Amino acid sequence: MTLALPFDNSYARLPDRFHARQAPVPVAAPGLIAVNHALARDLGLDPAALETPEGIAALAGNSVPEGAEPLAQAYAGHQFGGWVPQLGDGRAILLGEVVTAEGRRADIQLKGAGRTPFSRRGDGRAAIGPVIREYILSEAMAALGVPTTRALAAVTTGEPVWRETALPGAVLTRVAASHIRVGTFQYFAAREDGEALDILARHVIARHYPGVEGPLALLDAVTVRQARLIARWMSLGFIHGVMNTDNMAISGETIDYGPCAFLDGYHPRKVFSSIDQFGRYAYGNQPRVAVWNLAQFASCLLPLMGAEGPAVEAASESINRFPAIYEAEWLRLFRAKVGITGAEAEDHALIAGLLEIMAGQNADFTRVFRGLATGMAAAEFADTAPFEDWQRAWRDRIAAEPDPEAVMRAANPAYIPRNHRVEEAIRAATAGDFAPFHRLNAVLSRPFEDRAGDAAFALAPLPDEEVRRTFCGT
Template sequence: MSTMIAFDNTFARLPGVFYARQDPQPVKAPRLVAWNRDLARILGLPPSAGDDFAEVFSGNRVPEGAEPLAQLYSGHQFGQYNPQLGDGRAILLGEVVGSDGIRRDIQLKGAGRTPYSRMGDGRAWLGPVLREYVVSEAMHALGIPTTRALAAVETGEPVVRERVLPGAVLTRVARSHLRVGTFQIFAARGEVESLKRLTDYAIQRHYPEAEGPMGLLRAVRDAQAELIAAWMSVGFIHGVMNTDNSSISGETIDYGPCAFMDSYHPNTVFSSIDRMGRYAYANQPDIAVWNLAQLATALIQQYEDREAMVEEATEIVHAMPGLMQRAWLRRFAAKLGISAPREEDAGLVTDLLTRMAGNQADFTNTFRALGSGREGDQFTDPSAFSAWAEGWRARLEGEPYPEGVRRAANPAFIPRNHRMEEMIEAAVEGDYAPFNRLVEVLARPYEDQPGAADLQRPPLPEEVVPATFCGT
């Protein structure tokens, strides 16, 4: 079956300062282990895939029309500025305009060394590839803006991390791979003309209604505010909210040590490298504001009178917490069955969350159970819930469809860490049944699926996954 891809590349037409031309490095024995039929349909690709797809999406064969390159960027990593990063193990093949009219990048992640690899091998091992495939597709099904996974390919070659592991390549699809760090590197270098060119490109590609750099800043702010509120509403923790992992398009990008909470606690951290809790669940809104401020600092550099723009940029950034709070309240009120939230509903939400944190209540299952009469089962002290519920039920009086609102806002299924680990362990041994099952169930997260009730269960003490790891 043909692997013709209708590339329509624009980033590759930009000057070479933005990237390095780089072909993927071939692998020994590629084998396609996952193919996203839904996304393939949108991209104009066949619903089923053969051996030639494994060749293309492993990097062994560059398809006609592709213009492979590695993008350049910098970024703040855990608050410290790194002056040059870039795609150290990812190759952008090109862009496709889908059947929905949206332009998307097609990128191979784990495709070998690039000029930006530094000391890395440019490869990925199977575990993080499957993790990103499952979690990004789950986020899409949850209705949260995200990059998506088109394919996963085993390479037939080992990758050395703490031990020898099977190699793999993920095909990631995104509205673009422009990041806050993409702007930072040219601002830091004083390359104003490149910064202007990049700003114009980002506006044209993502926010054509935006006027100038400050218009772009407002648009990114609004998109990011909605994104972070969406993360919070499903208990998602990104894990590495560095500026090089902050997408201009407002999509969730770079699923490294990400995780969904089981028991709710605002200070939950999973990332093994986040030793100080910088990117804990409750800190994500503040970090989003901090990242936006770094974008503002970069964008201001293209103005001759930079002092005059500081006030406007500051005003834009300072408005972000209020936008996130309103988006947060709208989403969490819906989780309670409230379709038209009032300002005082924030207290009702935070009271419940406080009681959940004090009673080790499962985040997802508590909200899903609301209205079932079994909500207290999630609490070590069920009276903590019943004391709160009286005020909640009173608030719902007059709400026309609280049950429908709740069910549309509260998923039954999330990618639980212990199930993800089981899936990865099985795949390393050649068993993809757990992976395929997770993909299938998580594609319908808001539906009751009695045959998958085991995937709703929180981990037993011996199943708890206390830390998640970056694939590099």
């Protein structure tokens, strides 16, 4: 018996040059790690059916669900600023799309499903570590209120994956509003395929931005979503780690959790990714990189706008709106983090002053801001004098606020997917123990609620627990 899912596959109906038809490659012995019951129900799927042998076979790629039209998507991209004219889904298969009861369309993709025509020299597989990482991080981001791809399920394959050594293999079932990227547009722009660019732009507008008319309005809409997304990342201390153009989703979702990390000690130049040797994607650089990526997107749309002076000027003006949108959203989010609901001209300087003190002492980002609500923030500073000076001005500022503590508790999580906790779950899963993975997911599913039994998960790492480098995992 084959699992049946209610697919309606709009991307598969696009011309053949948008994708390569490709079935998943079966694995030796699939085993269930987790099914995300709440997400399955949101998608109109039966979580119990996904946990049956037929469901696990489909999640592993051993059978193709009824109604699926599996394919690998074509795209290109700038990787660390270097142009790569063809990338594409080298280890991911889009099974199809489902439409929720609310009319929301969602991709269902198997990541680690075997070689495709875009794999280059890769094996198309995923080791268990990157699958565990993406499941934990993407679901934590969703719980934190960040637009993101989601994890529907994870399964083991019963086969080794060879990286530096043999590792257990796994497959992640990823859900996204779509997997269309800036790099998807770049793929066709580089080939001077104006027809494909027009088809793609119309598809994106219909799917993500209904009511928008024309490529310039599309650029405006994408710019707004990206500005708000990056501001949200910054407010939580999240570092994506690999903001290549093929990792910027046109939908405005966070996509691809490779060498990502959350800050422990705060500094704007903090980098975790082992492949980001020059700090291109450091925490404080993320807004500037987003603008750079949007400029590449704009250049792809110019042929649809008429690549003359007025079109270039209009596209530049659209992208130049990013800083103001970003700053306004950043200030709104950080005001809430310090308990402010109103607006005064000095607020930006007040917030910047706290961040400067934190950077100077490598103070824990999450614990300082959560500590403002609990009265424990001073404990995060080795030298409390600068913070106490700041705190006096801050208390004067929030004196007239109706309920600053409630505002701060709603804005500042107690629990984030700290790097050492994620690595702990990965190590255990690699050895076949998924209990730390399940426990961490449960803690992170309610990030804003203090719970005595979970207090250890709110702690910063000890010096010997710190994770200073994260890895892509491909």
